Structures are given as C-alpha cells and as structure tokens.
Amino acid sequence: MSEEIEENVLVCHSDKQDEIIFSDEETTVAVTGTQFGKSQAGAMWMKRQTHTYTEANDNFLMVAPSYKIMQQSMLPYFLDAMRGFGEYSKSDAVFKVHSGGTVFFRTSTDPDSIVGIPNVRAAWGDEAGKFTLYFWENFRARIASKGARTLLTTSPYTLNWLWKDVVKPKLQGKLPEVKLIRAASWENPYHTLHDPVKKLREQQRMDPRRFAMVYGGEFGKMQGLVYDCWDDDENIVKPFELPMGTRYIAGVDWGFNDPACIKVRAITPLGIQYGISEFFKSGQTIADMVRIAKQKRLTWPIEKFVCDPSQPGAIEEFNRNGLVAEKATNDIRLGIDAHYELIKSRRYKEFKGTCPHSQDERETYHYPEPEDFGPDDKQKEQLPVDANNHSMDVDRYLTLATRHMHREKPIRPSKSTSPFDPILRGKSEKQTENFS
Numbered sequence: 001m002s003e004e005i006e007e008n009v010l011v012c013h014s015d016k017q018d019e020i021i022f023s024d025e026e027t028t029v030a031v032t033g034t035q036f037g038k039s040q041a042g043a044m045w046m047k048r049q050t051h052t053y054t055e056a057n058d059n060f061l062m063v064a065p066s067y068k069i070m071q072q073s074m075l076p077y078f079l080d081a082m083r084g085f086g087e088y089s090k091s092d093a094v095f096k097v098h099s100g101g102t103v104f105f106r107t108s109t110d111p112d113s114i115v116g117i118p119n120v121r122a123a124w125g126d127e128a129g130k131f132t133l134y135f136w137e138n139f140r141a142r143i144a145s146k147g148a149r150t151l152l153t154t155s156p157y158t159l160n161w162l163w164k165d166v167v168k169p170k171l172q173g174k175l176p177e178v179k180l181i182r183a184a185s186w187e188n189p190y191h192t193l194h195d196p197v198k199k200l201r202e203q204q205r206m207d208p209r210r211f212a213m214v215y216g217g218e219f220g221k222m223q224g225l226v227y228d229c230w231d232d233d234e235n236i237v238k239p240f241e242l243p244m245g246t247r248y249i250a251g252v253d254w255g256f257n258d259p260a261c262i263k264v265r266a267i268t269p270l271g272i273q274y275g276i277s278e279f280f281k282s283g284q285t286i287a288d289m290v291r292i293a294k295q296k297r298l299t300w301p302i303e304k305f306v307c308d309p310s311q312p313g314a315i316e317e318f319n320r321n322g323l324v325a326e327k328a329t330n331d332i333r334l335g336i337d338a339h340y341e342l343i344k345s346r347r348y349k350e351f352k353g354t355c356p357h358s359q360d361e362r363e364t365y366h367y368p369e370p371e372d373f374g375p376d377d378k379q380k381e382q383l384p385v386d387a388n389n390h391s392m393d394v395d396r397y398l399t400l401a402t403r404h405m406h407r408e409k410p411i412r413p414s415k416s417t418s419p420f421d422p423i424l425r426g427k428s429e430k431q432t433e434n435f436s
C-alpha cells in the first residue's frame with residue numbers, strides 16, 4: 001500500500017465507512033459488497049472501542065469464521081490501526097492495549113471459543129454471514145446480551161440466520177436496537193467498479209443475481225445448494241395435530257466438539273413426512289444423548305432411532321437403555337437423492353419454528369465451487385462440502401430409513417402417554433392436515 005493510500009485510509013473514509021467506524025449502537029450490522037472496505041472500517045471501530053473502555057480488565061473480542069480470514073484480513077488491519085498502541089502476542093492470540101484492556105482473537109469454527117472471556121466491552125465479527133446459527137446463538141447469549149457493543153461486518157452469502165433473523169426483520173421496521181448499514185462495492189471510491197464504465201462492463205459479464213450479491217451487497221440464495229428445491233412457502237407448515245396412524249422415528253448424529261443432533265420425523269398414513277423436533281448442542285456425552293432421546297420418546301411414540309454408524313458403542317448404549325437404535329445407511333449420494341426427491345415433491349416438510357438449525361444448515365449445505373472439480377465431473381455427482389451438516393446427515397438417515405416403512409409393521413404399537421398425542425384423540429389425517 002502506498003503512503004498516499006495509507007494516508008487516505010486513516011483520514012478519508014466514505015460516508016458509510018464512517019457510519020460503521022463511529023457507530024455507538026448496541027448492535028451494528030454492515031452488509032456490503034466485496035472489497036467495500038468493511039474490514040478496514042471494522043478495525044477502526046475496534047480501535048475506537050479500545051480507546052473508549054480503558055480499564056485494565058476491559059476485554060474485547062474479534063471473531064472470524066476461519067483462521068485464514070483472521071490472518072489475512074482482520075488481524076493485519078487491526079494491527080496496522082493499533083501500531084504503537086500496544087503489544088500483540090501471537091502465541092496467546094491477544095493484543096494487550098498499553099494502559100488499557102485486552103483484545104482476544106477467535107474463530108467461530110469452535111462454538112466454545114468465546115467461553116470464559118469475562119467483561120467483554122465490544123465484539124466485532126467479520127464475515128459474520130459465514131457464522132452458523134449455532135455459533136451466533138452462543139455469541140449472542142454470552143457476549144451481546146451482556147451489554148457488549150457488537151459490530152458484524154459481512155458480505156451476503158446466503159439466506160441464513162443473518163437474513164432471516166436480522167436483516168429482513170430490520171428492513172420490515174423491527175429490531176430498533178440494530179443499526180443496519182448496507183453498501184455496494186462501488187460506493188468505495190477506491191474500488192475499480194467505482195468507475196461507471198467498468199461497473200457496466202462487469203454487470204454485463206455476470207449473472208445479474210450474482211452481481212447483485214457479490215458487488216451490490218444484496219441477499220440471495222447461495223449457488224450450488226444441495227437442496228436448491230427447498231421453498232419456505234411450500235416446505236414449512238404451521239404445526240398442526242398429526243393424524244391417527246402417524247408413525248414416528250428419530251435420527252441421531254453424534255458429536256462432542258461439534259454439535260450433536262437428534263431430529264424427530266413424523267410419517268403420516270398418506271406418506272407425507274414432517275420434521276417436527278430438533279435437538280442441536282455441542283458438549284453432549286452419550287449419557288446426555290440417552291437422556292434427551294428418552295425425553296423425546298416421552299413426547300412422541302418414537303419407534304426407533306437411526307444413528308450415525310460411526311459410533312457402534314453409542315448405539316449399543318441406546319439399546320441397553322431400552323431405546324431401539326440401529327445403524328443408519330450412510331450412503332451420502334443415495335441419501336441426498338432420496339431426500340431431494342422428498343423435498344421437491346413436497347412430501348417432506350418441517351413444522352415452523354421446530355428445526356431452526358436444520359433450516360440454517362440447509363441454506364449453506366453446498367457442493368464445491370465448479371472451479372474445484374475437474375472438467376469431466378458433474379456437480380451432482382460430487383459430494384457436498386463436508387461442513388456444518390449435522391442435521392443434514394440426520395435428514396439423510398431418516399429419509400433412507402423411511403423408504404419402506406409403509407410396507408413394514410410398526411416395531412411396537414404407536415402408543416403414547418403424551419397428552420399432546422393426537423393418536424389418543426383419534427383425529428383422522430384428513431381432519432388434521434387441512435390445518436397446514
């Protein structure tokens with residue numbers, strides 16, 4: 001970077017960069033096109049916070065969705081902005097502000113990475129659109145709700161929690177505590193697309209929706225989604241009383257550092273399948289999982305648990321505890337194709353509000369970028385990127401396990417002690433499904 005530009009970085013920001021840098025709101029969310037200058041602005045915002053809160057026990061948090069983003073963008077901008085104001089310790093991943101507090105650097109790949117940092121005054125998440133809903137919920141519970149000022153900067157990636165729970169409601173006039181700043185790449189005077197001729201040329205070259213997302217900073221569906229046929233209007237229904245004769249099975253994905261997941265699937269006599277419940281949490285022992293599974297079985301007459309086959313010991317533990325558990329068929333391609341078909345034919349739906357992490361994972365469960373595979377490979381023959389797919393795996397297990405269910409007898413009579421069980425109230429499928 002030339003001296004002239006470095007001068008500019010420090011003294012001359014665009015209006016919207018200034019809005020980010022000088023925001024004192026409880027929560028500031030800046031969604032912009034790529035290379036707008038949001039990370040640069042985020043670093044200056046954090047610098048202001050470290051100069052606002054100057055007690056020795058004041059802590060600050062900077063979170064990136066990956067080590068690479070931290071190393072290549074957040075950290076260098078911050079260290080540049082803080083030159084002469086403190087010391088960086090790479091081994092401890094902290095920056096100690098001279099006569100002030102401490103800045104902690106973390107990544108969102110580990111949901112527990114932010115546990116145990118007390119007295120956080122300000123937190124900045126860069127490329128926050130890549131955080132999972134699970135990480136965001138932890139972040140909000142531990143940091144934002146404790147009065148820390150929060151800045152999220154990001155490009156839009158997909159229609160995930162950031163769109164559904166933050167940006168969309170804000171645009172509808174809700175969330176008064178959130179300040180939303182939106183900007184396109186070309187609003188940065190140093191961006192090549194600031195030149196209208198270059199902008200037009202790029203616009204003509206690119207798919208319009210992709211252009212709007214990458215440079216315009218507008219939200220849209222991610223490219224290469226595995227379940228691109230999912231449609232909230234068609235595949236999400238208001239919870240209703242399930243009809244007489246509905247069968248219930250559950251799927252299990254083990255996890256300790258990663259979240260473990262249990263989902264309950266209802267299959268009506270007409271063969272429509274509903275995702276009706278989801279458990280999603282990290283740090284779960286097998287004993288915890290047995291307890292949760294038993295709780296689920298108290299609410300629904302779950303016939304069996306189809307489980308991630310990688311942990312036979314855990315499956316055995318379920319069985320020893322009286323839960324009927326079996327290994328799931330773990331053919332990824334077969335499972336995805338079958339589940340895709342269920343979604344597309346609208347024979348798979350989810351009860352609104354019951355499976356939030358599934359909804360979030362579905363919006364990011366994607367195939368590798370076309371440039372990542374060879375000329376002879378077809379995208380659909382590839383396997384999806386193996387990340388944030390805990391509930392997606394469970395969906396596959398359940399769909400393959402339910403394929404021949406209508407030909408089988410229930411493993412045990414569908415009998416429940418739950419007062420909510422419609423079986424006991426004897427509603428027919430016709431009577432109940434109309435409520436959707």
Ligand SMILES: Nc1ncnc2c1ncn2[C@@H]1O[C@H](COP(=O)(O)OP(=O)(O)OP(=O)(O)O)[C@@H](O)[C@H]1O
Binds near residue numbers: 005017033037038190
């Ligand atoms: N006010 C400014 N004056 C001069 N150059 C700037 C300014 N703000 C940002 N830049 C330069 O513009 C480029 C993009 O900035 P930055 O990395 O902050 O953008 P970004 O929106 O975070 O980009 P990305 O989408 O790649 O994460 C960088 O080279 C940065 O140095």
Ligand SMILES: [Mg+2]
Binds near residue numbers: 038
């Ligand atoms: Mg950036």
